[in-house]
Amino acid sequence: MDLTPTPQEQAFRDELRGWLAANHPGPEPEGDVAGFEFRRAWQRRLHDDDWAGVSWPKEYGGRGATLVEQAIYNEELARAQAPSTANVLGLAMGGPTVIAHGTEEQKRRYLEPILSADEIWCQGFSEPEAGSDLASLKTRAVRDGDEWVVTGQKVWTTLAHHAKWCMLVARTDPDAPRHKGLTYFLMDMEQDAVQVRPLRQITGEAEFNELFIEEARIPAENIVGGEGNGWAVAITTLMHERATLAFGLQIRVKITLGELLAEARESGAAADPVIRDRLAQLYIESEVLRLNALRGLSAIMRTGVPGPEGSLGKWQWADVNQALTELAVELRGGRAVLDDDRWTYRFLRARANSIEGGTTEILKNIVAERVLGLPRMR
Amino acid sequence: MRFELDDDQQAIQRTAKEFLASRYPAEEVRRLALEDDRGFTDEGWRAIAELGWPALVIGEADGGLGLGVVELAVLQEQLGYALAPTPLLSTIAAALAISAAGDDEQRAQWLPGLAEGERRGTIAPLPPADGLEADAHALTARLEAVPDAVDADLLIVPTGHDDLAVVELGGDGVTVEQVDGLDPTRRLSTVTLDGAPSTPLRAPDGAALARARNVIAVALAAESVGVAQRAMEMAVEHARDRQQFGRPIGVFQAVSHPCAQMLLEVEGARSAVMFAAWALDDSPEEAPLAAAMAKAYASDAGWRVPAAALQVLGGIGFTWEHELHFWLKRGRANAAAWGDARSHRSRVADLLDL
Numbered sequence: 219m220d221l222t223p224t225p226q227e228q229a230f231r232d233e234l235r236g237w238l239a240a241n242h243p244g245p246e247p248e249g250d251v252a253g254f255e256f257r258r259a260w261q262r263r264l265h266d267d268d269w270a271g272v273s274w275p276k277e278y279g280g281r282g283a284t285l286v287e288q289a290i291y292n293e294e295l296a297r298a299q300a301p302s303t304a305n306v307l308g309l310a311m312g313g314p315t316v317i318a319h320g321t322e323e324q325k326r327r328y329l330e331p332i333l334s335a336d337e338i339w340c341q342g343f344s345e346p347e348a349g350s351d352l353a354s355l356k357t358r359a360v361r362d363g364d365e366w367v368v369t370g371q372k373v374w375t376t377l378a379h380h381a382k383w384c385m386l387v388a389r390t391d392p393d394a395p396r397h398k399g400l401t402y403f404l405m406d407m408e409q410d411a412v413q414v415r416p417l418r419q420i421t422g423e424a425e426f427n428e429l430f431i432e433e434a435r436i437p438a439e440n441i442v443g444g445e446g447n448g449w450a451v452a453i454t455t456l457m458h459e460r461a462t463l464a465f466g467l468q469i470r471v472k473i474t475l476g477e478l479l480a481e482a483r484e485s486g487a488a489a490d491p492v493i494r495d496r497l498a499q500l501y502i503e504s505e506v507l508r509l510n511a512l513r514g515l516s517a518i519m520r521t522g523v524p525g526p527e528g529s530l531g532k533w534q535w536a537d538v539n540q541a542l543t544e545l546a547v548e549l550r551g552g553r554a555v556l557d558d559d560r561w562t563y564r565f566l567r568a569r570a571n572s573i574e575g576g577t578t579e580i581l582k583n584i585v586a587e588r589v590l591g592l593p594r595m596r
Numbered sequence: 597m598r599f600e601l602d603d604d605q606q607a608i609q610r611t612a613k614e615f616l617a618s619r620y621p622a623e624e625v626r627r628l629a630l631e632d633d634r635g636f637t638d639e640g641w642r643a644i645a646e647l648g649w650p651a652l653v654i655g656e657a658d659g660g661l662g663l664g665v666v667e668l669a670v671l672q673e674q675l676g677y678a679l680a681p682t683p684l685l686s687t688i689a690a691a692l693a694i695s696a697a698g699d700d701e702q703r704a705q706w707l708p709g710l711a712e713g714e715r716r717g718t719i720a721p722l723p724p725a726d727g728l729e730a731d732a733h734a735l736t737a738r739l740e741a742v743p744d745a746v747d748a749d750l751l752i753v754p755t756g757h758d759d760l761a762v763v764e765l766g767g768d769g770v771t772v773e774q775v776d777g778l779d780p781t782r783r784l785s786t787v788t789l790d791g792a793p794s795t796p797l798r799a800p801d802g803a804a805l806a807r808a809r810n811v812i813a814v815a816l817a818a819e820s821v822g823v824a825q826r827a828m829e830m831a832v833e834h835a836r837d838r839q840q841f842g843r844p845i846g847v848f849q850a851v852s853h854p855c856a857q858m859l860l861e862v863e864g865a866r867s868a869v870m871f872a873a874w875a876l877d878d879s880p881e882e883a884p885l886a887a888a889m890a891k892a893y894a895s896d897a898g899w900r901v902p903a904a905a906l907q908v909l910g911g912i913g914f915t916w917e918h919e920l921h922f923w924l925k926r927g928r929a930n931a932a933a934w935g936d937a938r939s940h941r942s943r944v945a946d947l948l949d950l
Contacts, residue, residue, distance in 0.1 A: 219598065219599060219600065219601050219602065219605060219666050219870065219874055220597070220598055220602075220874070220878070221597055221598075221599065221871070221874050221878075221879070222597065222878065222879075223597050224597065227597055286597050286598075479948060479950065482950065483949065483950060488945070488950040494942070494945045494950050495938060495941050495942070495945070497945065497948075497950055498892075498941035498942070498944040498945040498948070498950070499892075499941055501889075501944060501948060502868070502889045502892055502893055502941070502944060503864075505868070505871075505889055506864040506867055506868055506889075506893060509599075509867035509868060509870075509871050510863060510864060510867045512597075512599055512867075513599040513863075513867050513870075515599070516598065516599050516600045530859065530860055530863065533860070534860060534864070579849070579853070582849070582852070582853045582856040582857075583849070583852070583856075585856040585859055585860075586846070586852035586853065586855055586856045587852075589856075589859060590832050590852075590855055590856065590859060591832070591836070592832060592835055592836060592846035592847075592852045592855060593836060593843075593844045593846045593847050594847070595847050595849065595852075
């Protein structure tokens with residue numbers, strides 16, 4: 219066991235830190251369009267110097283970074299308070315899925331525009347009647363010559379209004395058992411058969427969308443991982459989501475907690491023994507989150523793919539981030555009735571943490587069944 | 597940067613697991629805890645001494661193996677998992693204190709014997725019940741809840757902020773009386789010193805003593821990780837086997853989700869403990885905070901996981917007949933020893949300038 223960075227890891231960190239110091243574009247502008255274009259420009263700048271897909275193989279525009287370097291990358295970007303990238307889902311989920319399951323032609327076609335943010339990706343998994351029970355999804359695809367014709371409805375589709383490609387899971391064999399009849403498509407969003415409607419959430423923003431798909435056409439060559447193999451490919455996407463995003467998320471928790479600790483020192487709230495105890499516990503939990511993520515890297519290095527352990531991290535992250543924002547709002551005392559403070563927004567936004575990307579209940583099922591080996595519920 | 601154990605550390609882990617599983621099955625733990633006068637046997641102690649465990653963290657110059665806190669934590673986790681009743685940790689703690697505060701002559705006098713397992717030691721964990729009378733050569737005090745004092749040779753007594761004295765337990769003016777403890781697998785005694793001959797440790801070093809205290813706390817925390825791991829395994833096994841309503845109870849989320857919560861706490865405690873152990877070996881600046889976090893988190897997990905496991909087991913888990921209660925009791929006792937969770941969180945807050 220040795221948590222000291224190797225010379226190579228230290229060099230990677232130093233190079234990135236230097237690059238960030240020289241290239242940080244400053245704070246993001248207000249507004250959806252301006253904000254999005256800002257993030258697109260930022261991602262292009264990252265990509266110009268090969269900092270967009272660090273974990274991807276070099277031949278596809280990545281850096282071939284090790285998992286530890288990837289973790290360092292996420293840490294350093296968060297520490298520098300760098301903006302988000304525009305193509306979050308393409309980078310964290312779509313690209314890794316194409317790399318894992320795509321054909322050589324697909325890799326050549328799709329990966330570069332993900333990195334350059336020329337083509338934005340969104341994810342069409344959940345449906346109004348298929349949330350946690352994803353395998354019950356009803357969107358159907360019917361073959362018509364060299365094309366598939368898709369009809370159905372998707373929901374919680376982040377970035378759909380900017381997206382060129384949708385990672386779409388649809389039912390191609392209605393007679394097969396639930397998990398077997400699914401296929402993973404890359405659907406072109408730029409067609410009239412796909413309608414995008416924003417979904418307004420409890421914060422007042424609209425990060426998510428609904429997709430209405432009415433006989434959209436997808437060329438057969440846009441299937442990833444083969445017809446009928448959609449469930450396995452979708453699981454790859456979800457595991458990448460939990461494993462890769464978790465690393466960045468735990469750093470953001472630490473930054474947010476740092477703000478809360480500073481405020482509690484300033485206001486004198488930290489002198490209250492109960493608050494002090496709770497702040498210390500939050501700090502410990504945020505550290506445990508970081509250390510678990512670091513330990514989890516070993517598992518991925520051994521097996522090559524993220525395992526169900528990532529589910530533990532995502533669940534724990536949701537717990538910690540919610541507890542943190544709850545305490546922050548509590549510390550506002552009577553002023554918490556006002557909506558004049560960033561903690562109000564964060565408190566509300568954090569309610570989604572235990573739902574988005576797999577509800578905590580589903581993650582507990584995964585941990586119970588796949589890590590502990592308890593009997594399956596179904 | 598890698599979290600996994602290296603080959604030597606894995607070998608220690610494997611040896612400990614196999615040895616303890618063969619020597620200390622649950623029936624033997626029960627027999628020692630409930631029937632043996634001292635709670636351990638000379639034969640058991642000799643076997644542990646032959647494995648070199650008392651020598652593990654004693655420096656090579658002092659007759660030990662000079663291994664690190666990571667190795668100690670690996671061993672301690674296995675000892676907690678097996679719940680082997682042994683005076684090992686008390687002896688290691690006494691040796692750490694002498695290493696941190698003894699001068700060369702004192703180290704040479706006591707450490708090789710402790711390393712060889714020829715002698716055993718312990719530390720008084722609580723302030724003397726009715727104050728302390730000390731002069732340069734004698735101590736009078738009533739010391740409660742001293743672990744593993746029966747048949748031990750050396751007792752370390754805190755006599756001031758960073759001052760420690762060594763008392764030979766076989767000498768005059770010393771009475772050791774076993775008392776009932778929460779955890780029958782680690783025996784406690786009241787030690788009464790009445791003008792007992794004592795020797796102050798002559799080279800107390802505040803930083804070294806603070807480190808020794810952290811090493812002991814992390815060793816205890818590592819033990820609690822093993823305790824929680826074993827209790828979780830009992831719960832999971834029961835949830836797989838036990839049938840109610842015509843199905844194994846593990847299919848019910850009211851049962852499986854608490855089991856998942858156990859894993860979250862066990863893995864979190866393990867990460868915190870191994871990080872603290874590594875920091876004590878290789879990153880001294882991070883060590884005080886890391887040790888406080890580890891003891892705080894593992895103190896909670898160490899008894900909450902067995903308590904949750906008891907709920908999964910239902911009525912059988914509440915019986916004397918089932919072995920789970922030994923692990924619950926060790927977990928709860930460990931949570932209270934060497935600073936409870938709240939006091940360590942208070943240290944965390946101090947170190948964060950709160």
